Amino acid sequence: MFILVPTALAAVAALLGHWILALFLFAIALFLLSFFRDPERVPEGGEETIVSPADGTVLSVATAPEAPPGSSRRLSIFMSVFNCHVNRAPVSGEISDYEYSSGRLSAAFREKASTENEQNRITLSSERGGVTFKQIAGALARRIVFYPRVGERLWRGQRIGMIRLGSRVDLFLPDDAEVLVARGDKVKAGRTAVARWKA
Numbered sequence: 128m129f130i131l132v133p134t135a136l137a138a139v140a141a142l143l144g145h146w147i148l149a150l151f152l153f154a155i156a157l158f159l160l161s162f163f164r165d166p167e168r169v170p171e172g173g174e175e176t177i178v179s180p181a182d183g184t185v186l187s188v189a190t191a192p193e194a195p196p197g198s199s200r201r202l203s204i205f206m207s208v209f210n211c212h213v214n215r216a217p218v219s220g221e222i223s224d225y226e227y228s229s230g231r232l233s234a235a236f237r238e239k240a241s242t243e244n245e246q247n248r249i250t251l252s253s254e255r256g257g258v259t260f261k262q263i264a265g266a267l268a269r270r271i272v273f274y275p276r277v278g279e280r281l282w283r284g285q286r287i288g289m290i291r292l293g294s295r296v297d298l299f300l301p302d303d304a305e306v307l308v309a310r311g312d313k314v315k316a317g318r319t320a321v322a323r324w325k326a
Contacts, residue, residue: 168317181296215317220253284317
């Protein structure tokens with residue numbers, strides 16, 4: 128629907144000879160096609176590997192006061208409007224907790240966005256321990272989508288929802304896991320290994 132409307136309007140504008148308007152509407156359609164793309168992904172590593180829950184750029188890997196017990200480090204990923212916005216499960220496990228919090232819609236790359244912006248907080252119980260991550264709305268985001276429910280079993284790399292337009296995802300890494308990425312790295316949801324539990 129999002130893509131069909133500007134495409135249809137571009138076609139009508141072209142038929143009526145309004146070429147500038149047609150090109151503008153077609154450009155919008157191409158942008159939306161890119162934004163809503165949903166490629167297949169194969170997770171790197173085995174089940175001991177935690178994969179990125181989002182496409183984007185790593186903003187930071189640092190300790191965070193709001194981190195759950197046993198996962199003191201927060202990996203923050205910024206999703207620009209040019210990234211694929213489908214989010215995926217970082218590990219295989221059962222959804223043990225889900226919490227929605229209303230909040231601001233400030234720029235997602237700001238540090239305060241992690242605690243002040245509108246967000247979903249999800250915890251997965253895996254065989255190796257709990258893993259918590261957050262879908263965080265940004266200045267341009269107007270809707271956070273999360274499909275599963277508490278009690279459902281997810282597989283590593285499985286689609287779990289999306290955030291429309293620029294946004295952020297925070298992943299709390301277990302203390303007994305080795306971090307595999309650093310600030311500035313580009314990551315892919317459901318594919319890029321961001322951490323690995325130690326043997």
